[in-house]
Amino acid sequence: MNYLLGAFKPACNILITFAxxxxxxxxxxxxxxxxxxxxxxxxxxxxxxGKITVEPMQGKKIDHNxxxxxxxxxx
Numbered sequence: 001m002n003y004l005l006g007a008f009k010p011a012c013n014i015l016i017t018f019a020x021x022x023x024x025x026x027x028x029x030x031x032x033x034x035x036x037x038x039x040x041x042x043x044x045x046x047x048x049x050g051k052i053t054v055e056p057m058q059g060k061k062i063d064h065n066x067x068x069x070x071x072x073x074x075x
Contacts, residue, residue: 011060016069018050042071 018024018040026038042048052069056062 009057011062012057013053013055015053015055016050017053018048021050042073 021040024040024042027041028036029039030036048071052067054062054064054067
């Protein structure tokens, strides 16, 4: 039965780091489950730079055609 549980795990870990992440202002954001997390604050027309790391899980293969990052926000 354990083989079914492993079938639904993600094939990789994805880590997104912003170039100025340590210095950027953080604001609280309430998630759907009620938890509050701190997220970076960006302004319109601001250039954003960073690094995305994709690490395949052991024994898993991944195939992709590039990475697209879309930032969603609120006013």
